[in-house]
Amino acid sequence: MNKINSFIDIKQDKALYRFLPSGDIFTFTYDKFLINQFRGNVKDGSANNIYLRIYDGESIKVYPLLGIRSKSIVSATSDSLIYEGTIEEINYKVTFHPVNHIWFWNITLEGSNKSVDLIYGQDIGIAEENGVYTNELYISEYLGHSVFECDNGYVVCSRQNMPNSNCFPYIQQGVIGAKAVHYSTDGLQFFGLSYKETNTPEILTSNLLDRNLQYEFAYTALQTEKINLNGEHSLSFYGLFLPTHPEAVRELEFEAQIKEAYIEAQKEFSQAKLIDTIKIKKEFSMPFSSPSFTEDEINALYPDRILEEKKDGKLLSFFTTEHSHIVTKYKEILTERPHGTIIITPPNTKNVDNHIISSTQYMYGIFNSHVVTGNTDLHKLISSPRGFLNIMKNSGQRIYLRINGEYQLLTLPGMFEMGMNYSKWYYKLPDDILTINAYTAVDRSDLILEVSSKNNKKYDYIITNQLVMGNNEYTKDINYTEIEDGIRFDLDTENYPGLHYDLTIPGQDFTLCDDRIFFEDEKPFDETFLTISLSNTGSFQLVIKAYLTENDISHNAKYTLPEEQKKAYAFYQDLINSFHLDIDNTNNKERIQILNETIWWYSHNAMIHFSMPHGLEQPGGAAWGTRDVCQGPMEFFLATQNYSIMRSMLLIIFSHQNIDTKEWPQWFMFDKYPINAGECHGDIIFWPLKSVSDYILASGDKEILNELLPYDGAPERKETLLQHICYALENIKETRFIKDTGLITYAGGDWDDTLQPASEELKTKLVSSWTVALAYQTFNSLSEALTGIHNDLSQEFASLASLVKKSFHDILIKDNVIAGFLECDDKYRYMLHPDDESTGIHYRLLPMTRSIIAELVDEEQAIKNAATIQDNLKCPDGVRLMDCPAHYDGGVSHLFKRAEQAANVGREISLQYTHAHIRYIEAMAKMGNGEEAWNSLFTINPILIQHSVKNANIRQSNLYFSSSDGDYYDRYEYEKNFGLLKTGDIKVKGGWRLYSSGPGIYIRQLVSNVLGIRFNKEGLIIDPVLPAELDGLKFTYQCFGRALHFEFRISEAGTTKACNNKKEIPSSPVINPYRTGGILISKEELTSCGDNITIYFKAFN
Structure with missing residues (x-):
């Protein structure tokens, strides 16, 4: 399969301005540098746009002018792209025209008695292409913005401060023919956290914030002054890129160069050729964000809750006694970094073994992503999401659900549950609750996606998957062969001959396709995009089986979430040596519960760092x-x-x-x-x-x-x-x-x-x-x-x-x-x-x-x-x-x-x-x-x-x-x-x-140095460093393969001793140069005493 069909390329010198046939930006590059940050796609468009805002009294109506989300007709010449249309009796024409490393969005508006302004937004990377694709958040952290004012208002200049092949790429963006009266510099300011629910940039109904926010989503936005439109009005937004700007940006530069290029950009074009208009089928509607669950509904699902987190009386999150963590939609909308997790096959704890499958999941509707076995960089099957606001919705594995005759992409659930080897999403539907589970098997490197209806209702589904087959998107051809109940993807590298993934949907009729199913003319544009359609289905299971080597044996194992949960629970219980704390003192109950949950989740985190090294912000x-x-x-x-x-x-x-x-x-x-x-x-x-x-x-x-x-x-x-x-x-x-x-x-x-x-x-x-x-x-x-x-x-x-x-x-x-x-x-x-x-x-x-x-x-x-x-x-x-x-x-x-x-x-x-x-x-x-x-x-x-x-x-x-x-x-x-x-x-x-x-x-630190339970070749060291308030603390922990029950008691003696059945266990002192040290109990003495050990120690306040 090919990767992308039908680019519209405008090449000038080392600059390549690459558009999708929808008129959306795919990439702007200059030599080896990527100027934008997110690659667009025909289904979602691109992160950039120009918005026409029409004022009607106190209300503002907003219309994008570019790409698939606009109503524009697109035409092209050899060196320009033209967008034309009519909105509320306003005729508009936007012409993209570059002059080498400077580009212009020339805009002409024509209308009568209209009050309007324009907002320009552009995501920026300005770093070496592979660097941006590896981690766009990291690239943004080193992208310094400087904002200046001139006759045309605000100009935003951005310099990549981290050397890229000894270069410091630079971009300058501003307005000609109008005044930029407001600006912002980061996508968080522009799209806002509410975007995860509304799918609409938050700022579009107010003014840009006029603050230079240096965060992790470099995004330049400029807002023009209000224009009283009576007749025709023209203006231009521009961008200038330089491969290097060695010095700090201290003043506005390149004005003469931009002016000269602007004059060049106004020249007559060759005859424009109409680009076929791409339309998304009417059956595809806005994304679906679940209504929140009521208190009674939460009580029914989770009657036993601990460590509840609340804000203004509303429940944000909680844990359960089985160490799962549940987050409400209310909290997700308040949280800057979206809730997510990574699940893996529990690793071998005897020998290092990379026969493991991993998946990254996010609350906002990423059911699986960065699906990979073995090497987390080079063996990816399904892509990772870009950014943290769910703007580009083609990444990972997602689900469209037909509701009332329209397909809607499932985004925010009402509740999201995370466990050691699974995630669970709850969506409230009209007269139903849809539950989606994604989990790993414990004994094999298999990943399972399950969808079920509480009321056994039947729905139509489309499961989308952006395939990678290697390191990054669009670098490898996507090929698969059909097998029983599914398809096989062969990666088969020189280092791992036989590496492949099997994707199966047992017992279901399904249809495989690409992104053509979204478009009226059913023409494919992105053949890395695999779609799986199921009709009239109450529940189904999709299984991805990873085979790392040619010696891995094929299987048809059956899975249920409760069974795999139980196995994963047993694995982690054994891994943490049955760690459990308890105390009668109510003042410390909450903190003790916190540590009992932390030991499970930090062990989960530690196993990923050890066996499948990657993270959420660092894929x-x-x-x-x-x-x-x-x-x-x-x-x-x-x-x-x-x-x-x-x-x-x-x-x-x-x-x-x-x-x-x-x-x-x-x-x-x-x-x-x-x-x-x-x-x-x-x-x-x-x-x-x-x-x-x-x-x-x-x-x-x-x-x-x-x-x-x-x-x-x-x-x-x-x-x-x-x-x-x-x-x-x-x-x-x-x-x-x-x-x-x-x-x-x-x-x-x-x-x-x-x-x-x-x-x-x-x-x-x-x-x-x-x-x-x-x-x-x-x-x-x-x-x-x-x-x-x-x-x-x-x-x-x-x-x-x-x-x-x-x-x-x-x-x-x-x-x-x-x-x-x-x-x-x-x-x-x-x-x-x-x-x-x-x-x-x-x-x-x-x-x-x-x-x-x-x-x-x-x-x-x-x-x-x-x-x-x-x-x-x-x-x-x-x-x-x-x-x-x-x-x-x-x-x-x-x-x-x-x-x-x-x-x-x-x-x-x-x-x-x-x-x-x-x-x-x-x-x-x-x-x-x-x-x-x-x-x-x-x-x-x-x-x-x-x-x-x-x-x-x-x-x-x-x-x-x-x-x-x-x-x-x-x-x-x-x-x-x-x-x-x-x-x-x-x-x-x-x-x-x-x-x-x-x-x-x-x-x-918790186990060995604060609780003071550690080991050497001779035996058990007991050396607690605890404040007096923890008198009576009880601790269960496996030592030398045996569960011991410790009770910590404050003693005025000033030294540590351990007793079993009120009899002191013989020990030797442990030397510490700064304080009285603990004791060492030999393996022989430990073997001969009972499981209940009382530790008397000096309080360390």
């Missing part, structure tokens, strides 16, 4: 970040004693050590694709070394050191894992120490890669004190792990740790404050320190917490670190990475790269990166600050977050959010009013969701 992934996989998954499996899978992971990780550099890449694909980053930051080499030592100390498995493993770049050269460790040590000793000190070179970056220096020279002179602390911790851990196995090597690591410790104390700490960075030149220059006069940044969180976690600083310095954090970095929504943001100067880098390039206040730029806050919890637990550690767990927990963070915006409650972002319009407001974050006088929003090492390390 690209498919690889393990070396730093990430050695934290989230490793620490989760340490906390849950899943040593078998840790071993499997470590063997894969060490097999990706590069033969030439002796280091690991920043990221690598962990399947059969030999694809990796090819470079790494300076901390990366330490993470695999730390992970293997943590594993050995916990499991006692010293035999892993004898495993023979290959190298990246030399698969035939196999050496023991111990030799791999020695090989990495060679690199560290040869290249990483500065002169004869124990300081470690920055070497390309550390955890916060927004702070990469703009100067390459500075990289060679820079020391990250966080990396130094991590190196110390790694050397100490390796020394301990190798004791008795390889004593000489153990001693060498101990000596390196001592050298690092001395340099850290002698050099990196000045005036009791750890410098974030140190520049080593003729003399030391302290950066991100009170002595730093160049950046304006005086405190950095990461080295303060890591030096405590690593036990690198003494108790006195640890107390100073904690006080510095409390005084300078702590905000109501969590601790921040620095005491102020890097300076933003139009997106141009002076000292740092991304920190000075990002125009959006989000993710790391917001400075509250949740992962770093979790490490703060770890540091507080290490020091014995139990109240701070306990409360900090809830500062970043999305469930009922407003109960802990009063200025938190509404957000999804069951997924991890990777940052807390101040609700600033742009970087300038952020820098000026940063202090509002400390006082809590600005709203904070949840950042990107799910795809992070954060869920795994959160669970580790």
